[in-house]
Amino acid sequence: MSANNNEPKESTAIVEISPQTDEMVETEMAGETDEIKRETKALIEALKRRAQTEADSAGTLTRETYLNAVRQAREAIEREKLISRDRLENSWTTMQEETEKNWHLLVKEITDFSDRLQDAAKAAWEVFNAPRS
Template identity: 80%
Template sequence: MTENQFESTVVVEISPQTEELVESEMAGETDELKRETKALIEALKRRAQAEAESAGTLTRETYLNAVRQAREALEGEKLIERDRLERSFAVVQEEAEKNWHLLLKEISEFGDRLQNAAKAAWEAFNAPRPES
Protein backbone atom coordinates (compact mmCIF):
# COMPACT_ATOMS: atom_id res chain seq x y z
CA MET A 1 0.00 0.00 0.00
CA THR A 2 1.46 3.42 -0.91
CA GLU A 3 1.37 6.48 1.28
CA ASN A 4 -1.59 7.93 -0.64
CA GLN A 5 -3.65 4.75 -0.46
CA PHE A 6 -5.51 3.76 2.66
CA GLU A 7 -8.37 1.51 3.50
CA SER A 8 -11.16 2.71 5.70
CA THR A 9 -13.28 0.43 7.77
CA VAL A 10 -16.73 1.49 8.82
CA VAL A 11 -18.55 -0.42 11.51
CA VAL A 12 -22.22 -0.74 10.64
CA GLU A 13 -24.76 -1.90 13.17
CA ILE A 14 -27.10 -4.40 11.52
CA SER A 15 -30.70 -4.45 12.71
CA PRO A 16 -32.30 -7.81 13.55
CA GLN A 17 -34.81 -7.27 10.72
CA THR A 18 -32.05 -6.78 8.16
CA GLU A 19 -30.14 -9.75 9.56
CA GLU A 20 -33.21 -11.99 9.25
CA LEU A 21 -34.12 -10.71 5.78
CA VAL A 22 -30.66 -11.25 4.30
CA GLU A 23 -30.14 -14.63 5.95
CA SER A 24 -33.49 -15.93 4.66
CA GLU A 25 -33.32 -14.42 1.17
CA MET A 26 -29.65 -15.15 0.52
CA ALA A 27 -29.29 -18.61 2.01
CA GLY A 28 -26.38 -20.37 0.39
CA GLU A 29 -24.48 -17.20 -0.50
CA THR A 30 -21.03 -16.42 0.84
CA ASP A 31 -20.65 -14.68 4.20
CA GLU A 32 -18.90 -11.77 2.48
CA LEU A 33 -21.80 -11.27 0.07
CA LYS A 34 -24.31 -11.41 2.93
CA ARG A 35 -22.24 -9.00 5.04
CA GLU A 36 -21.96 -6.49 2.20
CA THR A 37 -25.68 -6.76 1.43
CA LYS A 38 -26.58 -6.17 5.09
CA ALA A 39 -24.34 -3.11 5.17
CA LEU A 40 -25.92 -1.84 1.94
CA ILE A 41 -29.44 -2.24 3.32
CA GLU A 42 -28.53 -0.46 6.55
CA ALA A 43 -26.83 2.35 4.62
CA LEU A 44 -29.91 2.71 2.41
CA LYS A 45 -32.17 2.80 5.46
CA ARG A 46 -30.00 5.47 7.11
CA ARG A 47 -29.86 7.51 3.93
CA ALA A 48 -33.61 7.24 3.38
CA GLN A 49 -34.23 8.34 6.95
CA ALA A 50 -31.71 11.20 6.70
CA GLU A 51 -33.26 12.42 3.45
CA ALA A 52 -36.72 12.23 4.92
CA GLU A 53 -35.65 14.13 8.04
CA SER A 54 -33.80 16.77 6.02
CA ALA A 55 -37.06 17.61 4.29
CA GLY A 56 -38.26 18.93 7.64
CA THR A 57 -40.94 16.45 8.57
CA LEU A 58 -41.37 12.79 7.81
CA THR A 59 -44.29 13.03 5.41
CA ARG A 60 -45.85 9.99 3.84
CA GLU A 61 -44.75 11.00 0.34
CA THR A 62 -41.15 11.65 1.42
CA TYR A 63 -41.03 8.32 3.21
CA LEU A 64 -42.50 6.47 0.22
CA ASN A 65 -39.99 8.12 -2.10
CA ALA A 66 -37.08 7.12 0.16
CA VAL A 67 -38.38 3.55 0.44
CA ARG A 68 -38.87 3.39 -3.35
CA GLN A 69 -35.30 4.56 -3.95
CA ALA A 70 -33.97 1.96 -1.50
CA ARG A 71 -36.04 -0.78 -3.18
CA GLU A 72 -34.85 0.25 -6.65
CA ALA A 73 -31.24 0.19 -5.47
CA LEU A 74 -31.73 -3.28 -3.99
CA GLU A 75 -33.45 -4.56 -7.12
CA GLY A 76 -30.49 -3.29 -9.11
CA GLU A 77 -28.23 -5.36 -6.85
CA LYS A 78 -30.47 -8.39 -7.33
CA LEU A 79 -30.21 -7.98 -11.12
CA ILE A 80 -26.43 -7.90 -10.88
CA GLU A 81 -26.42 -11.02 -8.70
CA ARG A 82 -28.91 -12.80 -10.95
CA ASP A 83 -26.75 -12.04 -14.01
CA ARG A 84 -23.69 -13.35 -12.21
CA LEU A 85 -25.53 -16.51 -11.19
CA GLU A 86 -26.87 -17.03 -14.71
CA ARG A 87 -23.35 -16.70 -16.15
CA SER A 88 -22.04 -19.17 -13.57
CA PHE A 89 -24.83 -21.59 -14.41
CA ALA A 90 -24.04 -21.28 -18.13
CA VAL A 91 -20.38 -22.09 -17.47
CA VAL A 92 -21.32 -25.11 -15.35
CA GLN A 93 -23.75 -26.26 -18.04
CA GLU A 94 -21.09 -25.92 -20.76
CA GLU A 95 -18.61 -27.92 -18.68
CA ALA A 96 -21.23 -30.61 -18.01
CA GLU A 97 -22.04 -30.87 -21.73
CA LYS A 98 -18.35 -31.07 -22.62
CA ASN A 99 -17.80 -33.79 -20.00
CA TRP A 100 -20.89 -35.65 -21.25
CA HIS A 101 -19.58 -35.64 -24.81
CA LEU A 102 -16.17 -36.86 -23.61
CA LEU A 103 -17.86 -39.63 -21.64
CA LEU A 104 -19.92 -40.68 -24.67
CA LYS A 105 -16.73 -40.74 -26.79
CA GLU A 106 -14.94 -42.90 -24.21
CA ILE A 107 -17.92 -45.27 -23.98
CA SER A 108 -18.01 -45.55 -27.78
CA GLU A 109 -14.26 -46.25 -27.92
CA PHE A 110 -14.60 -48.82 -25.14
CA GLY A 111 -17.46 -50.48 -27.04
CA ASP A 112 -15.30 -50.64 -30.17
CA ARG A 113 -12.47 -52.21 -28.17
CA LEU A 114 -14.83 -54.77 -26.64
CA GLN A 115 -16.17 -55.60 -30.09
CA ASN A 116 -12.64 -56.05 -31.46
CA ALA A 117 -11.70 -58.21 -28.47
CA ALA A 118 -14.82 -60.35 -28.92
CA LYS A 119 -14.07 -60.72 -32.64
CA ALA A 120 -10.46 -61.71 -31.90
CA ALA A 121 -11.62 -64.22 -29.28
CA TRP A 122 -14.18 -65.70 -31.69
CA GLU A 123 -11.59 -66.02 -34.43
CA ALA A 124 -9.14 -67.64 -32.00
CA PHE A 125 -11.86 -70.02 -30.79
CA ASN A 126 -12.84 -71.00 -34.34
CA ALA A 127 -9.30 -71.19 -35.74
CA PRO A 128 -8.43 -74.55 -37.22
CA ARG A 129 -6.70 -76.81 -34.77
CA PRO A 130 -3.96 -79.17 -35.67
CA GLU A 131 -5.23 -82.72 -35.62
CA SER A 132 -3.71 -84.92 -32.99
Protein backbone atom coordinates in the same frame (compact mmCIF):
# COMPACT_ATOMS: atom_id res chain seq x y z
CA MET B 1 6.56 -12.37 12.44
CA SER B 2 4.39 -12.49 9.32
CA ALA B 3 0.65 -11.91 9.23
CA ASN B 4 -1.62 -14.69 8.09
CA ASN B 5 -3.35 -13.51 4.88
CA ASN B 6 -6.19 -15.98 5.37
CA GLU B 7 -7.42 -14.42 8.59
CA PRO B 8 -10.54 -12.26 8.25
CA LYS B 9 -10.00 -8.54 8.54
CA GLU B 10 -11.64 -7.11 11.66
CA SER B 11 -13.40 -3.78 11.32
CA THR B 12 -12.55 -1.25 13.99
CA ALA B 13 -15.56 0.98 13.33
CA ILE B 14 -18.47 0.61 15.72
CA VAL B 15 -21.73 0.55 13.80
CA GLU B 16 -25.03 1.03 15.55
CA ILE B 17 -27.54 -1.50 14.18
CA SER B 18 -31.19 -0.50 14.11
CA PRO B 19 -33.76 -2.95 15.48
CA GLN B 20 -35.36 -3.17 12.01
CA THR B 21 -32.07 -4.14 10.36
CA ASP B 22 -31.29 -6.61 13.13
CA GLU B 23 -34.69 -8.30 12.81
CA MET B 24 -34.57 -8.39 9.00
CA VAL B 25 -31.08 -9.95 8.84
CA GLU B 26 -31.81 -12.44 11.61
CA THR B 27 -35.00 -13.54 9.79
CA GLU B 28 -33.69 -13.58 6.21
CA MET B 29 -30.27 -15.07 7.01
CA ALA B 30 -31.24 -17.51 9.74
CA GLY B 31 -28.82 -20.23 8.58
CA GLU B 32 -25.74 -18.01 8.29
CA THR B 33 -22.88 -17.55 10.73
CA ASP B 34 -22.84 -14.72 13.26
CA GLU B 35 -19.94 -13.09 11.42
CA ILE B 36 -21.84 -13.02 8.12
CA LYS B 37 -24.92 -11.64 9.85
CA ARG B 38 -22.86 -8.98 11.66
CA GLU B 39 -21.13 -7.85 8.46
CA THR B 40 -24.43 -7.84 6.55
CA LYS B 41 -26.06 -5.71 9.24
CA ALA B 42 -23.14 -3.27 9.12
CA LEU B 43 -23.38 -3.10 5.33
CA ILE B 44 -27.11 -2.40 5.43
CA GLU B 45 -26.64 0.31 8.04
CA ALA B 46 -23.83 1.88 5.98
CA LEU B 47 -26.07 1.84 2.89
CA LYS B 48 -28.92 3.39 4.88
CA ARG B 49 -26.64 6.15 6.22
CA ARG B 50 -25.25 6.80 2.74
CA ALA B 51 -28.73 6.93 1.22
CA GLN B 52 -29.90 9.33 3.94
CA THR B 53 -26.84 11.54 3.44
CA GLU B 54 -27.43 11.56 -0.31
CA ALA B 55 -31.10 12.40 0.17
CA ASP B 56 -30.25 15.19 2.62
CA SER B 57 -27.62 16.65 0.32
CA ALA B 58 -29.76 16.38 -2.79
CA GLY B 59 -30.45 20.13 -2.52
CA THR B 60 -28.81 20.78 -5.89
CA LEU B 61 -30.59 17.83 -7.45
CA THR B 62 -34.30 17.56 -7.82
CA ARG B 63 -35.96 14.76 -5.93
CA GLU B 64 -36.89 13.18 -9.26
CA THR B 65 -33.25 13.12 -10.40
CA TYR B 66 -32.22 11.54 -7.12
CA LEU B 67 -34.96 8.92 -7.34
CA ASN B 68 -33.91 8.09 -10.91
CA ALA B 69 -30.30 7.62 -9.78
CA VAL B 70 -31.39 5.32 -6.96
CA ARG B 71 -33.59 3.31 -9.33
CA GLN B 72 -30.76 2.97 -11.83
CA ALA B 73 -28.41 1.73 -9.11
CA ARG B 74 -30.98 -0.82 -7.92
CA GLU B 75 -31.65 -1.99 -11.49
CA ALA B 76 -27.92 -2.35 -12.14
CA ILE B 77 -27.59 -4.54 -9.03
CA GLU B 78 -30.59 -6.64 -10.05
CA ARG B 79 -29.25 -7.03 -13.61
CA GLU B 80 -25.91 -8.22 -12.23
CA LYS B 81 -27.72 -10.87 -10.18
CA LEU B 82 -29.62 -12.02 -13.28
CA ILE B 83 -26.46 -12.07 -15.38
CA SER B 84 -24.63 -14.07 -12.72
CA ARG B 85 -27.50 -16.55 -12.45
CA ASP B 86 -27.65 -16.86 -16.26
CA ARG B 87 -23.91 -17.48 -16.39
CA LEU B 88 -24.21 -20.13 -13.71
CA GLU B 89 -27.11 -21.83 -15.51
CA ASN B 90 -25.22 -21.72 -18.83
CA SER B 91 -22.12 -23.18 -17.20
CA TRP B 92 -24.19 -25.98 -15.66
CA THR B 93 -25.82 -26.75 -19.02
CA THR B 94 -22.44 -26.78 -20.77
CA MET B 95 -21.02 -29.07 -18.09
CA GLN B 96 -23.97 -31.47 -18.48
CA GLU B 97 -23.58 -31.50 -22.27
CA GLU B 98 -19.83 -32.13 -22.03
CA THR B 99 -20.36 -34.90 -19.48
CA GLU B 100 -22.95 -36.58 -21.69
CA LYS B 101 -20.71 -36.27 -24.76
CA ASN B 102 -17.74 -37.72 -22.86
CA TRP B 103 -19.92 -40.56 -21.53
CA HIS B 104 -21.00 -41.47 -25.05
CA LEU B 105 -17.38 -41.39 -26.25
CA LEU B 106 -16.34 -43.63 -23.34
CA VAL B 107 -19.14 -46.12 -24.10
CA LYS B 108 -18.10 -46.13 -27.79
CA GLU B 109 -14.44 -46.77 -26.86
CA ILE B 110 -15.41 -49.62 -24.51
CA THR B 111 -17.68 -51.13 -27.17
CA ASP B 112 -14.95 -50.86 -29.83
CA PHE B 113 -12.41 -52.44 -27.47
CA SER B 114 -14.84 -55.25 -26.63
CA ASP B 115 -15.42 -55.91 -30.33
CA ARG B 116 -11.67 -56.03 -30.94
CA LEU B 117 -11.18 -58.45 -28.04
CA GLN B 118 -13.92 -60.71 -29.43
CA ASP B 119 -12.33 -60.60 -32.91
CA ALA B 120 -8.91 -61.41 -31.44
CA ALA B 121 -10.34 -64.28 -29.37
CA LYS B 122 -12.14 -65.63 -32.42
CA ALA B 123 -8.97 -65.41 -34.55
CA ALA B 124 -6.92 -67.09 -31.82
CA TRP B 125 -9.50 -69.88 -31.51
CA GLU B 126 -9.49 -70.44 -35.27
CA VAL B 127 -5.67 -70.57 -35.37
CA PHE B 128 -5.60 -72.89 -32.38
CA ASN B 129 -8.13 -75.28 -33.93
CA ALA B 130 -6.80 -75.09 -37.49
CA PRO B 131 -5.60 -78.43 -38.87
CA ARG B 132 -1.84 -78.87 -39.04
CA SER B 133 -0.25 -79.91 -42.24
